[in-house]
Amino acid sequence: MIKVEKIDTFTGHRDCVYALEVSGEVNRFFSAAGDGFVVRWNLQKPDVGELIAKVGHSVYSMKFLPESNHLWLIENFEGIHVIDIDTKQEIRTLKLAPTNYFDIQFYQNHAFIAGGDGVVSIIDIESLSFVKHIKASEMSVRCLAINPVEREFAAGFSDNTIKVFDLKSFELKKVIEAHQNSVFTLKYSPDFKYLLSGSRDARLKIWDSENEYSLEKEIVAHTFAINHIDFSPDHKYFATCSMDKSVKIWDAETFKLLKVIDRARHAGHGTSVNKLLWTQYNNQIVSGSDDRTISVWKLEFL
Template structure:
């Protein structure tokens, strides 16, 4: 099966001076943003990938970005400094939201709830009003970091992966805790709902990819030992037929979303992929291209043909 998937690296984007931690979709499907340990936030165009456009520079590493398409705003999670709201037209800071002086690991905006969720190194999840960016509350259900966020628009639930090895599922409106999922044996770095809202996938430091049935109160369907080391991120293809994982083991893997069969391994030996940990993925509807970023300071753009 694996031979049917054709992968070609079409661009290597350089310019960051430190590990690139995160990627997020912009307004058009061929544009995206990146952020890194150098504090630089850069906008890229996949149709002209040679040069990035510096959007902002902050004084700390940036692990998390969040884009609000309706207002063309970009939220920057500035470690130990809170959240900066950038107007992308003017590149001006509209607002700075002070938060506890801890790392910000993930941010998620949902128009359905009118909220921005921020997961933090204190174990807290901050809830901001998406209109005013006022802090509404901080929900703290763990002493260890809240690492990853996913929203299910069908069940209106927020899944949060924590460094205490648990996934907690909240009612996204009330932030009432509904479920605690306890199968992982180490930090949960990534959670992702399937596009139809029926499954939750999770991964992290134990290298296990776990599959949870949302409609059966998150009963675990099973797991795969998906990588040799930490799974850093899981993302679905735009059509929902596939998903990709990336890892500290330097590889990217492509999977069938129905059968969970491994379809392709993208790595340094076979594809001139990254030389160090692959931190985040962004799967664009633009020519079905997959974008990856790494501790090696580069961003790769992959053409994927199934």
């Protein structure tokens, strides 16, 4: 049994909230939205937002690099901004192709970026220079996931496929005809045995990454598009969020649904829930929505 308590709602963004990211402190996190604002929040001080950066276009993706205390954010149709969190100063930029950018992931000295033009851009972190452009589809790359165990990365596309690439050579290894619509989110299980995918078709699929990505399980998880997946810090659970306005909690071993967090039962979001962040702070989940708000949920497993 899971007891859910809504801790707070953070307001301040003037457009849909698209990105949530960890910081170097367990009680703080970053958000980014369609308004171009990047804000740092403190879970110990509700609704006190601290502006970190402001760009001219929407931000769908950002990633924190703890080694340098830098936040990488990607401004749609412009490019990468590297922000020094200590000084809140932009220290580096890199112009990208004029398109939307949906995801960014780091592995060793490389940043992997998912573009709306169907290109995965691979960038050297130190020199902020291009290493490789992988054009794998005429349709958008919507999400990325890194598997260091098998030395590969997976990319979800709006052509309904998941494509798996070698992490070193960047060669295409496998194409999975995964869903009936765009693949919006990918996440490897913490032990890297499974790849979880969520799609605009509202299906959650579990792929066996140790067995040629054979389909382990398919679940009709939501009534509309699944936007994001995130695992709990203890790896026992994961959460999904959807255009159907709900957040759902699942058992990571059995893949059984354990809890639904929605507007009717928990004063949840009024529109699409776009992003989740399962924090290490008091087992709290943060959710960002089209309704321009960020909600904070405390989960107690009884």
